[in-house]
Amino acid sequence: MATIGDVARVAGVSRSTASYALSGKRAITPAVRAKVEEAVRELGYTPNAGARALATSQTRVLGLLARFLEDEFAPAMLQYILGVTDEARRLGYDTLLVSEEDGVRALQRLANSRMVDGFVLLNVAERDDRLGVLREARQPGVLVGLPERTSGVDVFDLDFVATGRLMVDRMHELGHHELILVSQPEHVVERGGAYVWRLANAARERAAQLGIGLHTYFGSSSQPSIGQDLNGFLDAHPTATGLLLNNEAAAAALPSVLAARGLRIPEDISVIGRYSDDFARTFSLPFSSIDSAADELGRAAVQQLVARIEGRIAAGAPNIVHLISPEIHERGSTAAPREILDQSG
Amino acid sequence: MATIGDVARVAGVSRSTASYALSGKRAITPAVRAKVEEAVRELGYTPNAGARALATSQTRVLGLLARFLEDEFAPAMLQYILGVTDEARRLGYDTLLVSEEDGVRALQRLANSRMVDGFVLLNVAERDDRLGVLREARQPGVLVGLPERTSGVDVFDLDFVATGRLMVDRMHELGHHELILVSQPEHVVERGGAYVWRLANAARERAAQLGIGLHTYFGSSSQPSIGQDLNGFLDAHPTATGLLLNNEAAAAALPSVLAARGLRIPEDISVIGRYSDDFARTFSLPFSSIDSAADELGRAAVQQLVARIEGRIAAGAPNIVHLISPEIHERGSTAAPREILDQSG
DNA sequence: CTGAAAGCGCTTACAG
DNA sequence: CTGAAAGCGCTTACAG
Known part of the structure; x- marks a missing residue:
């Protein structure tokens, strides 16, 4: 492998000149610079990273x-x-x-x-x-x-605090009074996934301010347990009209759970998720959601x-x-709750 | 930062002895070794990676x-x-x-x-x-x-050739005569994703040997287009009884597509996928599948x-x-085609 | 504007 | 079993 010494020799200059010509850290006669650059090309010279790191204390x-x-x-x-x-x-x-x-x-x-x-x-x-x-x-x-x-x-x-608030605010604006929040598994929180409870606490606080009922749960991270979890939450709160999801597996499992229960989105239940738009696209997560950025x-x-x-x-x-x-990416999974529609219809 | 020179000084030996004591590349008196190790601990010494790389031509x-x-x-x-x-x-x-x-x-x-x-x-x-x-x-x-x-x-x-064969063989054993294979988007193949056509060609060849009809398609990589694709394939081949998926997005979209068409798995249609078991778990992909390993x-x-x-x-x-x-991870999404069941029933 | 030399922190033949 | 020294390939004050 070519070294800066080889470059210097081929260019007919000293090693320091070769080095400076390449780094540009001091003035170099154009003709000399050209010879050095030609030598670099000819030899296919690339600086040895270890040597450079040793000399400069920088590894890049x-x-x-x-x-x-x-x-x-x-x-x-x-x-x-x-x-x-x-x-x-x-x-x-x-x-x-x-x-x-x-x-x-x-x-x-x-x-x-x-x-x-x-x-x-x-x-x-x-x-x-x-x-x-x-x-x-x-x-x-x-x-x-x-x-x-x-x-x-x-x-x-x-901003997970703002995310929790935004989810609740959006549902409130639409007229919802009772919501369910499904978070990541409790394991994640215990291991330090603070964003989970930060979102949940903010949502809870905002819901309390607005007089909204909010039921918060941890959900499993995979099938079939997450499907059972979701059915359990829905059974426990039959009057809830909105679902907030901070759990990818829950978002993936929800469509079939709702279909089996004969619930339609957004007519029967509104949903807002929090996950990556990329996953939404590939894995058919059909909910309005807040991207992870x-x-x-x-x-x-x-x-x-x-x-x-x-x-x-x-x-x-x-x-x-x-x-x-946070920003909600609209996918049409939220609407006024049915009770409101009925009154206005 | 401590260097090997510092270690040597603290241990009261030469730099080479310190180095050899740590590398074990030559015999060292136990007492000397102990002193060196003590110095290393005391100073919190870690070799400088750049210097080592320069000396050994190895970066690890x-x-x-x-x-x-x-x-x-x-x-x-x-x-x-x-x-x-x-x-x-x-x-x-x-x-x-x-x-x-x-x-x-x-x-x-x-x-x-x-x-x-x-x-x-x-x-x-x-x-x-x-x-x-x-x-x-x-x-x-x-x-x-x-x-x-x-x-x-x-x-x-x-082994994508074996994968293509295995998918067809399994369907054949169950008595299927007409299958649809949904591959990754054509883009992927054009950019050099050879595994896509390797699987498809192997499946086609095996199907021909066995006298099975196999319709091969490229599918989109996201919703809603993949859902439309799947409906189109099913419309085009109403007598097909088995679906082979080499496309994650297709696997994610299929359940709702089938539900909307009133088709049940495996009673009405059998499915075998090819994707990671991890995705299957998290994203509720409910099909028997071959893991990516x-x-x-x-x-x-x-x-x-x-x-x-x-x-x-x-x-x-x-x-x-x-x-x-390849190995098929069973999730119960394959069975004999209905025509066979009807005859035997 | 250019060169000779020191030094970065290691490892490893070479001597003893 | 141990030490003094050369060398890895750079960069950069120091001289000129």
Whole structure:
């Protein structure tokens, strides 16, 4: 493999001149620059990443720490991951993806071995044990997911409080008085999936303000149990006219559950979901829903991280918490409840 | 950050002794080894990855080149990716995930900069333009996905020929005479998704041998078009009694399509799918199906790659093509066709 | 505008 | 069994 020494020799200049000609960090005679560039082409020269990292203390690699919870639907993570890797590459960085169980060890390994210039943590828990290590690492870090304490890190997430409120508000505007919220499995919450109860609490609070009855449940993450869950919830609250879903499996199972019960959407029951539009398209989830904004969150997180790495953000600058506002993507699964229609009809 | 020099100083030995004590590459007095280990703990020493890579020409990083086709369901890729990253970590390697559009450039960049010790290519096309670069790279490479030419690389894939045959055979055993096969969108095939036509051709051939009528179609990748597609296929072949699905979106849309037509499974129509069991569980895909074996393929590929990297496979040893045999995971969506039942009843 | 040299932090023959 | 030294391939002050 060609080295910078080979380039220098072929171009007839010193190694430092070759290096500067390529980095542009000092003025170079155009003729010399041209000779160096020609040599690079001729030899197919690419700098050795390890040598460069050793000399500059920069790797141009980001560490991406994924975290998979039992009963959480893993493939949904890919959209965050691709947002991160694509944006990183656009900014000149590669991405080391770490999926190992023990995120703390992984973080220590990457930080201490100086394999990466910064970290993106995915699926951050309320009290995420990775954060202590991250705050002590020399590399900056950015989170996708809102923890209890945000000092020392930049945070990006969907605004789950606003999401819970929005779901209830929309139903309220339509005239609904009794709703059922189906969340992810309780396991997910126990393992630190704070977004689940953050959405649920906000919904509950808003419902109380508006005088709406809201029944909140955890649902299973797969068939056939989620189907049984849904039937149970509907049996328990026969007068509920709206369903809020923060659970992909529930959204997938609901159409056949409602069909079996002879309920039509939105005539008999209104539904609002919270999941990725991509899943909605491929898996025929026919409900108006709030998108996870995974790609957008991943990209924004990387932009902030790279700005910190490259010193474009003052070291003392305060950390940011950026929450994306939820928007309902309409698919026609909401309407006024039947009681209202009957009165007006 | 502590260096090996710091460790040596604290332990009161030379740098080479410290290095050998940690690598175990030469005999060390137990007492010396203990002192070095103590120093490592005290200082929290971790070797600098760049320096080590420079000295050894080994990075202990694998390059994972993903490839996303328009109209192919991206999240399905995550299961391959996690198989790779988990197995790599188990064997002591980290994984650089590359998702950029131009896989050839990415491969050249990683190979020439010596950022990785080997490559895993995902979703390999029939004539994959990455293979030329890979064959010339100094690092070994392994493919998940079977290309036309396999020289110089190790290959792992589900046996799609056997899959096509198995689907038809199973239907034949049950007494079906007329089947419909719904494949992924034509786009996927055009972009090199050879597995689509490999399965379809094998199914067609077997059907011809057995005297079964097989109607093959490309289906859309999302709603509502896939629902229209399915209705169109069923309208065109009202006497068909079995459906073979090589298309996730079709599997997700089918239940409601059949319900609307008043068809029951398996009484009125038998169905066999080909998709991941994980999707089946979460998205309520209620059909007997052949799993993609994504995790297994990713792991097997990494094991082979690491064996080559570490020289446990002779340089001249022939390359392997490992095809996993398909198995039908029963979910009760197949039965004898109604005509047969009627005759026997 | 260019070159010779030091240094980044490791590993590993070479000597003893 | 241990140490002094060279070398991996870069970048970047330091001189000129």
